[in-house]
Amino acid sequence: MxxxxxxxxxxxxxxxxxxxxxxxxxxxxxxxxxxxxxxxxxxxxxxxxxxxxxxxxxxxxxxxxxxxxxxxxxxxxxxxxxxxxxxxxxxxxxxxxxVNYRPIRLLDERLCPLKGRKAAEVDFVVFRENTEGLYVGVGGIFKKGTPDEIAVQEDINTRKGVERIIRHAFEFAASRGLTRVVMSDKSNVLTYGHDLWQRVFRAVAEEHPGIESRHLYVDALAMQMIKDPSQFQVIVTCNMFGDIVTDLGAQLQGGLGMAASGNIxxxxxxxxxxxxxxxxxxxxxxxxxxxxxxxxxxxxxxxxxxxxxxxxxxxxxxxxxxxxxxxxxxxxxxxxxxxxxxxxxxxxxxxxxx
The missing domain is CATH 3.40.718.10 (Isopropylmalate Dehydrogenase)
Incomplete structure (x- = not known):
């Protein structure tokens, strides 16, 4: 039982x-x-x-x-x-x-705010890294409450953490017969932490030649989710970006009241x-x-x-x-x-x- x-x-x-x-x-x-x-x-x-x-x-x-x-x-x-x-x-x-697992699935087209979208056109999953990034609470405040106050928040990305969430995304796609995985970051600005995401994504993608791997900066991802959600099957991203784009995805399926998640x-x-x-x-x-x-x-x-x-x-x-x-x-x-x-x-x- x-x-x-x-x-x-x-x-x-x-x-x-x-x-x-x-x-x-x-x-x-x-x-x-x-x-x-x-x-x-x-x-x-x-x-x-x-x-x-x-x-x-x-x-x-x-x-x-x-x-x-x-x-x-x-x-x-x-x-x-x-x-x-x-x-x-x-x-x-x-x-x-x-693993933060967020299925974005439209159960009835009347719930979608996008004009003319059929239920089958909004059906993808987002995997959000769930234990690292800006959410670990590393940082501090110096000279709090003064004009010289400094606040620092560290974005933690480990090889182990990045690799295991990216591997999970590809393994999920392979197990479900899916053929497209998108990794989203902001490596053009976050040139250290998200360079790690780029390198790991390319390495893991090479192990799955039957799956199309694609990269999108997170701002481009947000635009494309609205423009044409049907292009996505599996998305994998970091903790903060995942937090944001999954709520955008929830709106596509009828709002936060329709959204389910797993922390796995x-x-x-x-x-x-x-x-x-x-x-x-x-x-x-x-x-x-x-x-x-x-x-x-x-x-x-x-x-x-x-x-x-x-x-x-x-x-x-x-x-x-x-x-x-x-x-x-x-x-x-x-x-x-x-x-x-x-x-x-x-x-x-x-x-x-x-």
Whole structure:
């Protein structure tokens, strides 16, 4: 039996995670393959009550699970968001989740802001390096608060870190029968760190002669994603650029409420989360869009090797969208719980061939 740790987090993270859990329970029932789901209260409430973000031993304990499902983190009662950074970045770095996996897939053409784009024309993945770059917190401030203040933030790129994410992108493409990989950087300006990306990309590309390798500066990538998203199959880039272009990609598929992500270390416990924020002012109001969380559950199932169950969950979401059973942000009239119920109904419905 696969074991999943569930961390609902804060705000609407709690609301949408509840619906994702319902979908997981439904697909386990439909398939006859059980899942064990254990919930953990890591988030703002616990932090404000105890002063703890991740309690001692939490990382080692979470390593015993097959996967982690996270909702969202962020609460105005913790203005510096220390708990959110400690939990999310603590898990990413502590579990060495070096692959940020962001599928950009349009499930219904009505959700795309680009005129005339068909669903099949927005279907690619972005792999973002997840443990290095500007996000590691190396730097400092000198003479803070004075006219002579200096702030330095280091961009960390290691051969190991760059190579393993680029290799993952090519191996993913090869395993899926895909033939195009784009690497995006800013090596014309970042002439040291991104020169490393250039050299590693060329070396790994030579090992995959059947895959077309292409380089785009990140500003050109952003333009091309809008101009013609159908040209992309796999994109790989650094931590910061990946953070930015994946949100651009999310808009192509209907907004952040539709976007799922995985923070992955292959063959180890990995973490899956919808990419939207915690939106505290909407918490508990039954208005949040749960599709991103449900699609994140589908990614989690895919990672666990439960491909048919993953497809069943995604198909349920597609059916709900195409029949108008959606939350208000997508033009529907249903609340968070009602959307979740509709997804569960689709998952449990007999297949036409049954």
């Amino acid at each position: 696969k074991r999943i740790a569930v961390i609902p987090g804060d705000g609407i993270g709690i609301d949408v995670t509840r619906e994702a859990v319902k979908a997981l329970e439904a697909v386990a029932k439909a398939s006859g393959r059980a899942l064990k789901l254990d919930s953990y209260d890591y988030g703002a409430e616990r932090y404000l009550r105890t002063g703890e973000t991740l309690p001692p031993g939490a990382l080692e304990h979470l390593k015993e699970y097959d996967a982690i499902l996270l909702g969202a983190l962020g609460d105005p009662r913790v203005p510096d968001m220390r708990h959110a950074a400690d939990i999310l970045l603590g898990l990413r770095f502590g579990l060495d989740l070096y 270390h292959p063959n180890r416990v990995s973490l899956f989360e919808p990419v939207h924020g915690s939106a505290p002012k909407y918490a508990g109001l039954n208005v949040a869009n749960p599709f991103g969380a449900v699609l994140t559950a589908a990614l989690l199932l895919e990672h666990l090797g439960r491909t048919e169950e993953s497809r069943r969950v995604e198909s349920a979401v597609v059916s709900c969208i195409r029949t108008g059973r959606t939350p208000k942000e997508l033009g529907g009239e249903l609340g968070t719980r009602e959307v979740g119920d509709a997804v569960v109904g689709e998952i449990l419905a007999p297949s036409p061939a049954a």
